[in-house]
Amino acid sequence: MSQPTTTPPDAAPAEAAAAPGRELDRTQLVGVTIGITSDRRSEELIGTFTRRGAQVLHAPTMRIVPVTEDEELLAGTREALADPPDVLLVTTGIGLRAWVESADAAGLADDLVAALRPAYVVARGPKARGALRAAGLPERWTAATEQTAEAVQHLVDEGVEGRSVLVQMHGAAGVEELEPLVTAGARVRTVTPYHWREPRDPAAVDRLVDALVARSLDAVTFTAAPAAVALLDAAEARGLRDEVVAALAAGAPGAEGEDGVVACAVGDVTAAPLRAAGVEPLVPGRWRLGAMMRVLADHLEEHPRAAVTTPAGRLVVRARAALLDGTPLELAPGPLAVLARLAAAGGDVVPRARLLAALPSAAGDHAVDVAVARVRAVLPDGVVRTVVKRGYALRTG
Template identity: 70%
Template sequence: MTPATGSGPGSCSELDPAQLLGATIGVTSHRRSDELIATFTRRGADVVHAPTMRIVPITEDAALVADTRAAIADPPDVLVVTTAIGLRGWISAAEAHGLDEALVEALSGAQVLARGPKARGAVRAAGLSEAWTAASEQTAEAVEHLLAQGVRGRSVLVQLHGAAGLEDLEPLRAAGADLRTVAVYRWEPPEDPGAVDRLVDALAARSLDAVTFTSAPGAVALLEAAERRGRLPEVLAAMDGSPRGGSAPVVCCAVGDVTAAPLRERGVEPLVPDRWRLGALMRCLSAHLADHPRARVATPAGELVVRARAAVLDGRVLDLAPGPLALLARLAAEPGRVVGRAELLSELPTATDGHAVEVVVARLRAALPRGAGAEPLVRTVVKRGYALEVA
């Protein structure tokens, strides 16, 4: 599969609110999910929200208070800030115990390394100055930068992100650094595991147009949930672009390369915006879905757009049950071609004979307006099958 990216002029431009009409998007994030949901729904999409993990601050944690006092009593030579929310939360927790000013003063003498622009912004907001920022926004790059400087005998304090990433820090310890860490929040299981299971099933059935990931732990949790349900192969096939009969894949979108890493390890190449930011993800995915519906056909009754769970004809969402939608999607995949009853029967898993196809086609026709000359959009070809009329 060719990697999908958000590259190219205008690829993440603002869209008309109706351009996602009929689309269904799965959102796996806990933090800032309201922004994603509001943006997609404003553009006409339906959202299935199933946080696969949740971020829990530990501001009252005794270990955090102890680590804060230790940093004040013995200031580090180097401070690595991995997340903006982590540094802000740490200072906020220190403030609750009357230690914020002493903490900032203790850290002001350290060489501060930021794991990306957002972390750098939090460093400056705290009144500190960064000496270096990782271009890749990955902890491993900060470690390499420090190793190149030499860390033997130096005190290095790392503010951990929720996924910890302790294995990335081991080279510092091995090189002789006095390594310390501070955790300000942690990832915990979701509050509604049933919602995650339903999302897994929807992915396996390819009844979503897209699914979004905003953290590596969230992506890992989704894959683990799929494995527990015995549906991991189906979920991976749905997201990696592999066709399955007439079923289109689900567009998998990650906010950046760090988030994308667990998916790539499983052979899935997600859509990634040029800028690793939530706003860029929303614009980029919206643009991609607007340009790549499951089918787009010019019919005598107007443009037909087929999505995973809905179809839109001439700007109006059609009222279609799953059976009629499945047959319409099959006919729209090859507009104008006569599709035999046996082929259409394969789109109706619970049906057993050609009569069922006739019944579902009748229901489909009842939901569709007629084309020019009052002709039905789904045409019967005697003894052969059915075809979707094209303009």
């Protein structure tokens, strides 16, 4: 899916974003538009947000490619059988599952699990731990931060000199992360059951970049660090990285302004490339997909681009829509941008020059009058007032 949609998938997953005992609010995100960059589990994200009334722009910036029939992976499996490791470090659940599936295709899955079982097994995080237990390989230790660096340091502290350490790498990992093991005297081997590759639909990624530059999204989600890197790289390739970073930075929690795009990352590992670029994303306290969806939905509900109470009701402005007491107003992007500035002012006068700045750069001064007229046309009489020689304002109260 690369276009906004309000239709959930046919086989909707369990409502992961509904907290226990909390009824699903199907109007919570009406008027909201969210960009989704993930390849895996995207249907779960799309279903959760659309069931709450949001529109979605789905643009996977990377895709996971399993290497089930890869000769190098099979060779790594055979090496593990011939020379079982003393230590096994598993970095991702999907990676371990893909490795076991690859071994199973070669008739070696049972032998592989048996060869790995005596090892001192370390998991990078809960997902890796769950996959290990499902495979019959109980872990001895799990990294609390879900970062490879912590797992590596734990092994160094435990002592690995002269020991054989086998590391299941994930698609974006670099062997430099394992240098401390080598320095500590370990014999390090790696297997990589999947890789990150270019997106299936580059045009969808371009549309996502364009939407970020135009700030016509309320939020964009990231569930893997490579997806964040790939989005920034795609923007860089078009000379738009600064504009994308500015849009996301303006949407950071606590940032001032009414037109930023909220970046939401599933955890600190995923957030790292964004932070390195100067963007502080919204991150749930618990680094899980369901927690991310809950925290983003609640944040967007509580922090619209602009909101003000008028004599006609509560006016809320989103990236692509405005609602009066929950009823969507039909407005083109230009008048919507003008309404956003009026609403953000909370009843104060907004100068014509500031309203003009919200319109396309080619717009002339008369365009402000046209946009305001269209805003007036969708609101009850008297909500928009003219302040002679100063500008326009909304009546509040």
